Amino acid sequence: MRLGWEYELAGFCGLGLHLKLDGFRLIYVGIAALMWAVSGIFSTEYMAHYKSKASYYCFFWITFFATIGVFLSADLYTTFIFFEMMSFTSFVWVIFDGTRESVRAAKTYLSVAVIGGLVMLMGLLLLQDLCGTLMMEELKEAAQRAVQEGEKARLYAAGACLLFGFGAKAGCFPLHIWLPKAHPVAPAPASALLSGILTKTGVFGIIVISCQIFGDDSWWGLLITGLGLVTMFLGALLAMFSINLKRTLACSSVSQIGFILTGVGMYSMLAAAGENPVLAARGAFLHMVNHSFFKLTLFLCAGAVFMNLHQLDLNEIRGFGRRKPVLAFCFAMGALGISGVPLWSGYASKTLLHESIVEYGHLAAKGLAPLKGIGGAPLFWIGAEWIFLLTGGMTVSYMLKLFIAVFIERHPFRQEEFDKQRASMSPVSALALLIPAVLIPFMGCTPAWTMDYLAQMGQTFFGLREMEHKVHYFALENLKGGGISIGLGVLLYCFVIRRYLMREITSDHPHATSGQEDKAMEKEYVDRWPGFLDLEDRIYRPLLLTFLPGVWGALCSWLDRYLIPAAVSVFLAVSSLICRAMDHLSDSIIVLARYTTHRPLQEKRVHIPSAREERFRNRERAVFRLGYLVEESFSFGLMLFCLGLCLTLGYLLYEFFRF
Numbered sequence: 202m203r204l205g206w207e208y209e210l211a212g213f214c215g216l217g218l219h220l221k222l223d224g225f226r227l228i229y230v231g232i233a234a235l236m237w238a239v240s241g242i243f244s245t246e247y248m249a250h251y252k253s254k255a256s257y258y259c260f261f262w263i264t265f266f267a268t269i270g271v272f273l274s275a276d277l278y279t280t281f282i283f284f285e286m287m288s289f290t291s292f293v294w295v296i297f298d299g300t301r302e303s304v305r306a307a308k309t310y311l312s313v314a315v316i317g318g319l320v321m322l323m324g325l326l327l328l329q330d331l332c333g334t335l336m337m338e339e340l341k342e343a344a345q346r347a348v349q350e351g352e353k354a355r356l357y358a359a360g361a362c363l364l365f366g367f368g369a370k371a372g373c374f375p376l377h378i379w380l381p382k383a384h385p386v387a388p389a390p391a392s393a394l395l396s397g398i399l400t401k402t403g404v405f406g407i408i409v410i411s412c413q414i415f416g417d418d419s420w421w422g423l424l425i426t427g428l429g430l431v432t433m434f435l436g437a438l439l440a441m442f443s444i445n446l447k448r449t450l451a452c453s454s455v456s457q458i459g460f461i462l463t464g465v466g467m468y469s470m471l472a473a474a475g476e477n478p479v480l481a482a483r484g485a486f487l488h489m490v491n492h493s494f495f496k497l498t499l500f501l502c503a504g505a506v507f508m509n510l511h512q513l514d515l516n517e518i519r520g521f522g523r524r525k526p527v528l529a530f531c532f533a534m535g536a537l538g539i540s541g542v543p544l545w546s547g548y549a550s551k552t553l554l555h556e557s558i559v560e561y562g563h564l565a566a567k568g569l570a571p572l573k574g575i576g577g578a579p580l581f582w583i584g585a586e587w588i589f590l591l592t593g594g595m596t597v598s599y600m601l602k603l604f605i606a607v608f609i610e611r612h613p614f615r616q617e618e619f620d621k622q623r624a625s626m627s628p629v630s631a632l633a634l635l636i637p638a639v640l641i642p643f644m645g646c647t648p649a650w651t652m653d654y655l656a657q658m659g660q661t662f663f664g665l666r667e668m669e670h671k672v673h674y675f676a677l678e679n680l681k682g683g684g685i686s687i688g689l690g691v692l693l694y695c696f697v698i699r700r701y702l703m704r705e706i707t708s709d710h711p712h713a714t715s716g717q718e719d720k721a722m723e724k725e726y727v728d729r730w731p732g733f734l735d736l737e738d739r740i741y742r743p744l745l746l747t748f749l750p751g752v753w754g755a756l757c758s759w760l761d762r763y764l765i766p767a768a769v770s771v772f773l774a775v776s777s778l779i780c781r782a783m784d785h786l787s788d789s790i791i792v793l794a795r796y797t798t799h800r801p802l803q804e805k806r807v808h809i810p811s812a813r814e815e816r817f818r819n820r821e822r823a824v825f826r827l828g829y830l831v832e833e834s835f836s837f838g839l840m841l842f843c844l845g846l847c848l849t850l851g852y853l854l855y856e857f858f859r860f
Contacts, residue, residue, distance in 0.1 A: 207221045216278045224662065228659055229272045230272055233265065238633075240497070243390050243501050243630050246626060247504055247508055260290045261391075267284075272402070275337060277409065284406070288314035294394075295307040302386050305382070307386075316369070317368075318366060321367065324365075328356075332344060357421075372455050374432040374459070384447050384448065389507060392451070397492070397494075407462065411425055411468065413664075422468070423572065425469065432455060433592045434459070437596055439452035446506065457495075464553075468482050468485065471557065473572075481557035484556075486663075487550035498535035501634050502532040505626045515603075522608035538645065540600050542597075542683070544642060544645050546648070552679045553672065562585075562586060565582050590686050593690070595690065597694070598693035705724055
């Protein structure tokens with residue numbers, strides 16, 4: 202299959218399906234194939250003790266083809282069809298365990314997916330009506346034409362609806378609520394795919410609308426950048442407080458999506474300023490690729506822990522990874538990569554994102570930023586840069602917490618049991634896990650060969666021209682940003698996590714054996730995140746399940762009690778007046794007709810019927826009476842017919858299954 206391949210299935214679902222393959226799409230189709238292959242191999246061991254393996258694998262592969270369809274789509278209508286298919290099939294992953302937590306998380310996931318899909322459909326209808334096309338390559342010119350015709354407000358409305366729909370799947374704040382709850386309950390291979398690539402389908406849609414429709418719109422770029430900064434910081438903060446292994450990785454996904462969205466927003470900001478936004482576009486795209494590999498590696502490592510212990514609490518699994526070099530190596534590669542440490546691939550993409558913020562900050566300092574007010578204030582962009590660096594430091598701190606807890610610290614009571622279990626997974630699963638783990642340092646050590654080549658292939662999707670100069674990733678200025686984040690991360694781990702998010706305890710442990718009852722665990726991890734800050738429990742569920750039904754119920758009750766009876770009374774009064782007027786008009790017409798025809802009244806002759814005529818009249822009356830009875834009992838006859846039909850069908854089914 203060569204680049205530039207296109208396919209159209211005309212008439213499908215009305216508008217048809219349009220598929221296309223270019224460099225960006227080819228890379229992500231390849232990543233999807235690799236991720237499903239690795240997760241599928243790991244699933245053979247992970248799912249061995251589950252009873253419903255057939256349903257898992259069925260939806261596993263349906264979701265794969267739906268995800269491929271999203272990335273190959275050439276118009277937003279095709280994207281929507283595959284996007285919704287992917288949302289409903291991946292719902293089975295979340296609810297798969299059938300526990301109370303799984304059902305609750307699945308309901309949240311499905312609610313966000315359905316509401317996001319409906320809002321997205323509204324945006325597509327608005328955009329189709331406004332631009333006359335949903336083809337991605339035609340949207341840029343169509344959007345410019347709409348702006349020239351004074352339809353910018355409607356264009357913003359369509360863009361906001363699409364951003365809501367795609368942002369819900371990407372995990373963008375404030376629609377990120379499903380990620381921290383769905384990942385801990387889903388099977389680990391499914392969590393790797395949910396975080397590593399299904400969230401990227403949402404980012405894919407945001408890139409399309411940001412680069413094709415609002416490619417040089419400063420206000421749109423400021424909106425996406427602001428959402429990205431809030432999402433990255435909040436996700437990292439949630440991850441620092443979490444003490445559940447998979448939940449920490451899920452919150453980390455929210456944070457890393459924020460990094461990507463920041464790059465997408467900076468693309469529009471730099472393009473509006475007349476600069477080449479290639480740094481922002483390359484940084485966003487490469488961080489998408491990197492994050493897919495990071496989360497594939499880290500979630501499968503978490504799956505290996507869960508397979509053996511059926512626990513995810515850090516206090517229960519601490520020390521399990523000691524003397525397990527393969528598991529420790531794979532987890533370390535993912536942790537170092539996502540932390541942005543030099544010589545690992547995450548450093549290169551974060552460097553590009555950081556430089557795009559710095560570049561726009563220089564423009565704002567020189568007064569060349571097209572936005573006035575907060576968007577053009579140099580102080581705002583200095584703050585944005587420090588949020589970026591601080592969030593990178595928070596990433597280092599929570600990944601350091603996970604690695605030290607699982608692979609360095611000792612469990613106070615079960616460490617001997619953990620040390621006896623040398624192998625955490627089968628050799629086949631370990632080999633599959635090593636593939637993405639090795640790619641992370643390989644790409645990080647050769648960014649000019651590997652990552653720049655991938656960026657070169659992917660940047661055509663953004664409609665970019667070539668870079669004026671090569672990026673020197675390991676220059677002192679670029680290493681400085683990475684060093685600041687690493688230093689902040691070490692300080693946060695030492696002074697926040699070790700002192701505030703851990704506590705000393707002295708208590709018996711359920712796994713303590715004889716002679717260990719009085720042995721104390723020096724410290725344990727505690728989750729100090731305030732419960733009242735849970736957006737789902739404090740805002741979304743009360744809003745959707747209590748407030749809105751209450752408001753609409755009260756409104757309908759008021760209408761039923763006051764407005765509707767009054768309207769019915771008015772209607773009946775008006776109808777009565779109209780009927781009386783029509784009655785008087787009819788009487789007047791009859792009287793007028795009698796006076797105009799001049800027909801003399803004739804004497805009426807009394808006719809005495811004969812006996813034969815009387816018999817015929819009696820028979821006629823009997824026939825009409827019988828007809829009335831049949832007409833009145835027609836509904837009863839229908840009921841008898843349905844009952845007989847059901848009995849007949851039941852008898853046929855009985856005979857069929859009998860033989």
